[in-house]
Amino acid sequence: MCGIFGTTIKYKEADIYDNKLETMRQRGPDFSKHIEINNKLVFGHNRLAIVDLDERSNQPFVYQHISIVFNGEVYNFLELKRELIELGYHFETTSDTEVVCAAYLAYGENCVNHFNGMFAFVIYDPTMEILFGARDRLGKKPFYYYLNDSGFEFASKLSAIEIGNELEIDYESLTRYLYWNYIPEPYSPYKKVHKLPSATCFTYDLNSSVFESRLYWDLPNENNVTYSDFQQAKTDLKGVLQDSVNIRMIADVPLGVFLSGGVDSSLIAAMAQHNSPKPIKTFSVKFSEKGFDESVYAKKVADILGTDHTEIQCSYEEGIDFIKNFSKYYDEPFADSSAIPTLLLSKYTKENVTVALSGDGGDETFLGYNIYDVVQKRKKIYQIPFALRSMIAVVLKYLPGIRFQIIARGLKLKNIREFYLYYFKTLNTKWILKKEHDPKYLSYLNNSKKNLLEAISDFDTKSYMNGDCITKVERGSMAFSLEVRSPLMDYRVLEIARKMPTNFKYGDDGNKKRILKEVLYDYLPKEIFERKKAGFSMPLGIWFKSTLKDFVMETFSNENLKLVEPLIDKREFMKIVEQHMNGQWDHTPRIWKMLVLINWLKRKDYA
Structure with a gap:
């Protein structure tokens, strides 16, 4: 898990590359370096060491004649490494970075089809004078790029590209944010800055300055049901899930599991514990407000599994601080309020481990949302x-x-x-x-x-999972140099689920995540999970009317609202605020998204 950067743009300031890398320091606090290559480009990297902690695996990394900056993990790198050794490739490290390089030399652009992981990388190939890069199938790792007449630049964080470049706000993208709570790929808050879409690879020709991209993986366009026997489907799914968990437990640093006590996280914790000779570390957030605390369920699961469990008390003061400084952690407007408990969970989990497994991804794939x-x-x-x-x-x-x-x-x-x-x-x-x-x-x-339901599942996977769920956890965890891995987002899990009839996932009686629950019940008692699904939330609506009321009203001053004049009807919006404050209607989501947007614009000095 790291922060990557690269550019062909020539800057006059000598320290600008260090400044760009500094914006991504929390993504990789263990080592930072940039190098100039052939007087044509600069590669930079901030490293969070997870696999092969030796300095020999620091980046930018050179393998034979190619150079790479790589963010993320390729979980099947050991299997792939054995295949490449048989093809005659040699390795000097035990890292997956070197395996990615060898795979590129062996398979060319098709190397991406061999990777199972979460990644964003760029390779410089001097024999072809190109940059070749890719993003993982589900878009777990971020990748922003800036393309103009001066050249091509990419980074893991938008703030790195902001430095030294005159960027123009894209109000169309901010409108998308107001509708969806996030800016969907390939858009960004700025014109000429884009997100490389998930499951996409690209080439950039250093001589012609031509950028070309293509989709290398997608969800099936048609129903491809191959299972008719529920038990067989369950057996096969369980095998894929167990392997998905196992390969994500490969790390040379301490590892734990986020445990909410729900179906998905409990299943991941159970499988991780099944694979571990000693108690795994599990972590949950505890809220004091009634109706928002589900830590009791996480504790029950932890006790049955015998994990080393830690309850993180959600500090009221810290929660307020995260709210007021939200734009510090999320580089662009992002309005999922459950990012606040995610930040808290990540902050204190990092004190114990460097890698955490999560249960994200089960709802979209196995039809679990209410x-x-x-x-x-x-x-x-x-x-x-x-x-x-x-x-x-x-x-x-x-x-x-x-x-x-x-x-x-x-x-x-x-x-x-x-x-x-x-x-x-x-x-x-x-x-x-x-x-x-x-x-x-x-x-x-x-x-x-x-x-x-199958169409909705696909849509939510490609939109909400990508733009919201993944962004929330990835940015929130990396704010504290914590790597989060999500076994339920293994592409093999998505593919096998789409080979099942819908009623294997959403039962005829309305039983959501039916087959996933049946796998879970092989490890844990059914009665623990016979309750209504709850989200990962906090009492923002209550705070907006009490402790945070002054903060809300100050943010929505006439001067601040001028920042969003191209986007909203100020009079209609303030009616919404008034309705919320007098208890007529709960407008928490709309107030929160506008708080986030205005404070992001203010932080970016657009006031």
Whole structure:
């Protein structure tokens, strides 16, 4: 886990490369270096040493005639290394970085198809005078790049590219943020700065300055159901999951597991403990506010498994501090408030371990979100003729109360898939001036070759999992130099799940994550998990009306609201704030996303 940087842009300032690397210091505090290569480019790297702690594996790394900067882990590197040795390649380290280099020389651009991991890397190949780079299948590792007439630059953090470059705010991207709570790839807050999409590789020709990219992996476009026997599917899934956990436990530093007490994290903890000769370290967050603390369930699971468990008390003061300084940790506008407990969990977990396994990814792949129940129940409404629904909507629209307006809007949507996309993703957007363009991954949701739940699963995987869940954990953990690995996001898990009938995952009785739970019950008692699904949240809405009220109102001053004039109707937005403060309606998500945006703009000196 590291921070990478590279540029072909010629800067006059002698210390600018050190300054760029300094912005990524927390991503790799163990070693930092930049080098100039052939007077054509500069590679820089901040290292968080996980595998092969020796300085011989420091980067930028040179293997034969190629150079590399690499962020992340290739989990199957030992297996791949054996294959490459048989092909005649030799190795001087025990790191996966060297294996990536040899794989490139052996397989060319197709090397990415051999990697199972989370990664972003760039290789300089002087024989072809190109840069070749790639990002992992699910986009676990960040990769920003800047392309203009002066050259090409890339980095793990947006702030590194900001230094020394005149960047222009992209208000279209900020509109996307207001709708989705994050800026979806390939966009960034700036024009000419992009995120390399997940599962994408690229080449940049140093002579012609031509940048070309291609998708090297994707979810299947059609139903590819090969399982008819539930028990066989369960057995195969369990085997893939166990291997996914095992290869993610390879590390030369202390390792632990995030344990919330839910299905996903409990399964990962159980499999990790099954693979360990001694008690593994597990960590959970404890909240004092009623309705937000689920640490009791994590403790039950830890006791049964016999783990070395640590409860991290969510300090009220620290939570407030993270809220007020949120833009320090997230380099661009990002509005998932569960990032706050993620930061707290990461901060104190790092005091004990350098690597942590997480249970992220199970809900999207195995249909675990509560919203899937809502969609199933609402399907019948959209069997009512559109004309009749529109008439009902007209009546509801003029009834008092925002609830009727929301219902009216839902009735006027064309079908259930449009309902899922807009009704839940863009609740109450009257205050947003511009309309969001269709998201890049709309084709996954509208795929007529798949049933509703399978299409939603694909859409959520490519959008919400990528833009929200992964970003939240990756940035939050790396803020404290902690590497987080997610076995349920192994691409093999996604692929095997899509070979199963939908009712293996979402039972006919509405049993969400059905097959995943059955695997879990091989390790832990069923009754522990017979409760309603809970999210990873904190009482922001309560704090906005009490302790944080002054902070909220100061942030929404007339002067600060001028920063977002191209984006919002200020009068409509302040109505939302007033409704929240007087208890008429819970507008926590909308207030939070605007707090984040304004404070990000202020931090970037756009005031």
